[in-house]
Amino acid sequence: MVNALTTNAPSGGIEFHNVQISDPKDFEVKLKPLYTGICGTDRGEVHGNLSFAYNHPGYNFLVLGHEAVCQVIDAQENEYGIKTGDYVVPVVRRPGECVNCRIGREDNCSDGKKNEAGITGLHGFMRDYFFDMPENLVKVNDRSMVREAVLTEPAKNVMKAFEVFDTVSRRSIFQNKDSTFIGKNCLIIGSGSEAFLYSMMANEYRFNVYMTNRHSLEESKLSILEKTGSIFFDYTSGIPLKGIDLLIDTSGDPATIFRFVRTMNNNGVAILFGTKGNAPGTQVNGEDIDYIIERNISMVGSVDGSKKHYLDALRYIEKWNHAHNSVIGDLITGTYSPENTEIFLKKPEGEIKSIIKW
Numbered sequence: 001m002v003n004a005l006t007t008n009a010p011s012g013g014i015e016f017h018n019v020q021i022s023d024p025k026d027f028e029v030k031l032k033p034l035y036t037g038i039c040g041t042d043r044g045e046v047h048g049n050l051s052f053a054y055n056h057p058g059y060n061f062l063v064l065g066h067e068a069v070c071q072v073i074d075a076q077e078n079e080y081g082i083k084t085g086d087y088v089v090p091v092v093r094r095p096g097e098c099v100n101c102r103i104g105r106e107d108n109c110s111d112g113k114k115n116e117a118g119i120t121g122l123h124g125f126m127r128d129y130f131f132d133m134p135e136n137l138v139k140v141n142d143r144s145m146v147r148e149a150v151l152t153e154p155a156k157n158v159m160k161a162f163e164v165f166d167t168v169s170r171r172s173i174f175q176n177k178d179s180t181f182i183g184k185n186c187l188i189i190g191s192g193s194e195a196f197l198y199s200m201m202a203n204e205y206r207f208n209v210y211m212t213n214r215h216s217l218e219e220s221k222l223s224i225l226e227k228t229g230s231i232f233f234d235y236t237s238g239i240p241l242k243g244i245d246l247l248i249d250t251s252g253d254p255a256t257i258f259r260f261v262r263t264m265n266n267n268g269v270a271i272l273f274g275t276k277g278n279a280p281g282t283q284v285n286g287e288d289i290d291y292i293i294e295r296n297i298s299m300v301g302s303v304d305g306s307k308k309h310y311l312d313a314l315r316y317i318e319k320w321n322h323a324h325n326s327v328i329g330d331l332i333t334g335t336y337s338p339e340n341t342e343i344f345l346k347k348p349e350g351e352i353k354s355i356i357k358w
C-alpha cells in the first residue's frame with residue numbers, strides 16, 4: 001500500500017489516499033519522489049478536461065504526476081550507472097513499437113501507441129514511492145539543485161522545441177549575415193512556467209525576447225523577466241513590437257496565435273506548444289493563408305522530448321542555477337504538501353510553478 005494522489009481518467013476528480021499497486025518487476029529500481037511539479041495537464045485531468053487521458057490498465061484510477069525529481073532508495077547494479085542515493089528525474093513517455101519509439105524518439109511517436117506516466121495508461125509519480133527501470137531515469141549530477149531539478153520535465157519540452165526550430169529554420173538563411181540571431185524578435189505567448197523557460201532559452205540564442213498575455217503581469221513575475229532582459233506586454237493594450245521572427249505559443253488559443261502570425265517576418269517560424277482543447281475557434285481567412293505562403297512562414301507543432309532533451313534541460317538548469325542573478329529558483333513559487341489537493345482545483349495567486357514536497 002502506498003499514499004498517492006489519484007484521479008479517475010478521463011472523468012476527473014482528485015484524492016489523496018492509500019492505494020494498492022502491484023509488485024515491482026525484476027531489475028526495477030525503488031524511487032522516493034522528493035518533489036513533483038503541478039501543471040495545466042494535471043489540472044486538466046482533475047477537472048475532467050483531458051479527453052485523451054486514461055487509467056492504468058487493471059486499475060480504476062490513475063496516479064497523477066509527470067514532473068518529478070526522486071531519490072533512488074534501492075538499485076541493483078545496472079548499465080545506466082543508477083545507484084542507491086542518486087537523485088534522478090524519471091522520463092514521462094514510454095515507447096511503443098513504432099520506428100521512432102524504437103530509436104529512443106518516443107517524443108515523435110508515429111502511431112500514438114506510447115504511454116505517458118500520470119497521463120495516458122501509466123501510473124504517475126505523485127506517490128510515496130514507486131518502482132521503475134533504470135533506463136527510464138536521468139541522473140541529476142549537481143546535487144545542490146535537487147529542488148530546481150523538478151523543472152527538468154517542463155524544460156525538456158523547451159529543448160525539443162528549439163531543436164525543431166533549428167531544423168525548420170535551416171530551410172533558408174534565418175540568421176543575420178554575422179551568423180547570429182542578435183536583433184531578431186522572439187515572441188512567447190503565455191506567462192506560465194513553460195513560457196518563462198522558453199524565454200530563458202530564447203535568451204541563450206540572443207533573440208530580443210518578448211512575452212505577452214491578455215492581462216498584466218504580477219510584479220514578482222515582471223521582476224524575473226527584467227533580470228533575464230525579457231520584455232512583457234499586455235496585448236489587449238497594444239503591441240509594441242513589429243515583426244516576429246520566432247513565435248512560440250504556450251496558450252493554445254487560436255485567436256491569439258493568428259493575431260500574431262499576421263505580424264511575422266519573412267521566413268519566420270511559429271512553434272505551437274500550448275494545448276487547450278476547449279478554446280474557442282477563430283476565423284482564418286484567405287488573406288491569412290496568403291500571408292503565411294507569401295512570407296514562407298513555417299507553423300510547426302512540438303510535443304514532449306526524448307531522453308537527450310532531459311539531459312540538455314539538466315545542463316541548462318545547472319547553468320542557470322549558477323548564473324549571477326539566477327532566477328531559476330524563483331520560478332518555483334509555492335511548495336505544498338500532498339494533502340493540500342486544493343491547489344489542483346485552483347491556481348494559487350502569482351503561480352509560475354507549484355510543487356509538492358513528498
Ligand SMILES: [Zn+2]
Pocket residue numbers: 095096097098099100101106108109110111112113114
Ligand atoms: Zn511510437
